Amino acid sequence: MEFSSKLLENAVYEMSQLPGIGKRTALRLVLHLLRQPETQTQHLVKALGTLREDVKFCKKCHSISDVEICDICSNPNRIQDIVCVVEDIRDVMAIESTGQYRGLYHVLGGKISPMDGIGPQDLKIHTLVEKVKSGQVNELIFALSATMEGDTTNFYIYKQLEGVEVKIATIARGIGVNDELEYADEVTLGRSIINRIPFENALKSS
Amino acid sequence: MEFSSKLLENAVYEMSQLPGIGKRTALRLVLHLLRQPETQTQHLVKALGTLREDVKFCKKCHSISDVEICDICSNPNRIQDIVCVVEDIRDVMAIESTGQYRGLYHVLGGKISPMDGIGPQDLKIHTLVEKVKSGQVNELIFALSATMEGDTTNFYIYKQLEGVEVKIATIARGIGVNDELEYADEVTLGRSIINRIPFENALKSS
Numbered sequence: 001m002e003f004s005s006k007l008l009e010n011a012v013y014e015m016s017q018l019p020g021i022g023k024r025t026a027l028r029l030v031l032h033l034l035r036q037p038e039t040q041t042q043h044l045v046k047a048l049g050t051l052r053e054d055v056k057f058c059k060k061c062h063s064i065s066d067v068e069i070c071d072i073c074s075n076p077n078r079i080q081d082i083v084c085v086v087e088d089i090r091d092v093m094a095i096e097s098t099g100q101y102r103g104l105y106h107v108l109g110g111k112i113s114p115m116d117g118i119g120p121q122d123l124k125i126h127t128l129v130e131k132v133k134s135g136q137v138n139e140l141i142f143a144l145s146a147t148m149e150g151d152t153t154n155f156y157i158y159k160q161l162e163g164v165e166v167k168i169a170t171i172a173r174g175i176g177v178n179d180e181l182e183y184a185d186e187v188t189l190g191r192s193i194i195n196r197i198p199f200e201n202a203l204k205s206s
Numbered sequence: 207m208e209f210s211s212k213l214l215e216n217a218v219y220e221m222s223q224l225p226g227i228g229k230r231t232a233l234r235l236v237l238h239l240l241r242q243p244e245t246q247t248q249h250l251v252k253a254l255g256t257l258r259e260d261v262k263f264c265k266k267c268h269s270i271s272d273v274e275i276c277d278i279c280s281n282p283n284r285i286q287d288i289v290c291v292v293e294d295i296r297d298v299m300a301i302e303s304t305g306q307y308r309g310l311y312h313v314l315g316g317k318i319s320p321m322d323g324i325g326p327q328d329l330k331i332h333t334l335v336e337k338v339k340s341g342q343v344n345e346l347i348f349a350l351s352a353t354m355e356g357d358t359t360n361f362y363i364y365k366q367l368e369g370v371e372v373k374i375a376t377i378a379r380g381i382g383v384n385d386e387l388e389y390a391d392e393v394t395l396g397r398s399i400i401n402r403i404p405f406e407n408a409l410k411s412s
Contacts, residue, residue, distance in 0.1 A: 005272045007257045014253040018235050029224050031294060034261060041258040045251045047220040051213045052247040055240060064211045071210060088237060096208060
């Protein structure tokens with residue numbers, strides 16, 4: 001791409017550094033901003049800048065928060081000794097939106113992924129292990145994605161906690177509600193058969 | 207979506223104001239920035255802010271430029287009396303990349319679109335009409351998209367120039383090079399038959 005303006009080229013380049021945004025899309029976005037009132041760009045720039053500078057992470061669960069201890073961790077009505085282990089804040093938001101979970105969270109900040117150069121020391125695993133070892137936790141629920149990296153991370157944490165008295169569970173994998181059997185992949189379908197549950201339990205949860 | 211942080215919510219909101227970026231994508235982009243070094247956000251914010259503040263438009267063709275008269279308009283080797291009328295700078299870049307055009311451009315900044323509240327006075331039509339009336343232009347080439355809005359804009363400019371001596375052309379519509387006939391839509395195929403060209407001319411241009 002040949003640009004007639006260095007300023008434009010630079011803005012497009014920086015925009016295209018975002019994931020899933022190629023040069024063409026970046027150009028479209030930047031030209032859109034140029035067509036809108038200047039205030040829109042100012043607001044965007046300010047919101048991103050302020051977030052990056054002032055962002056805080058909850059001291060207990062490492063989720064993004066505007067205060068030292070986030071709303072969930074500081075809520076006395078939440079069950080204090082059940083901790084759900086998730087990858088990032090999107091998973092917290094997704095689980096919260098189900099309204100089915102009343103315990104606390106622990107945000108790892110990613111998954112162990114040697115391919116991307118992410119090891120255990122890059123994640124908030126140490127604080128989780130400490131938390132469990134100090135006896136505050138009765139049950140851990142792994143809610144990482146069911147990928148190689150997710151499974152590796154689960155297993156790593158599990159090994160770290162060997163000998164520690166804590167219940168460890170992982171969220172159920174299976175056919176999604178309303179999904180058709182014929183379109184499910186074999187692994188998921190296989191797991192949902194191996195991990196079948198008594199019909200009476202299913203009746204209760206629906 | 208329920209956010210645990212006002213700063214995050216605000217950044218996601220501003221990001222989702224961009225075209226084609228919904229709340230979920232905006233959240234993904236913002237979380238990506240949080241995971242990257244702070245410098246990446248700083249560079250993005252700076253590039254967008256500087257562009258919006260310092261952006262200049264060429265006084266002759268209204269294309270984006272870092273100087274008063276853009277490189278194309280100030281190039282004495284370009285044919286000075288042929289002007290290609292386009293919607294925005296992306297079209298200039300697309301046509302330039304063909305290497306087939308040696309004339310000048312006129313960037314309208316959009317198309318007449320009553321549905322979006324864009325009238326002729328919102329576009330750089332007046333300066334184009336002036337330019338043509340002053341006798342600087344021998345041939346105008348309309349290169350707007352072949353939509354209702356593009357056709358309306360072409361026709362509006364055409365009417366404004368009634369009685370003015372200037373050749374007016376529009377870029378050819380037809381089956382794309384390497385496209386299969388059976389997949390072409392009827393309107394395009396119909397136009398390509400009506401506007402058929404002598405085979406000898408086709409031989410020359412290929």
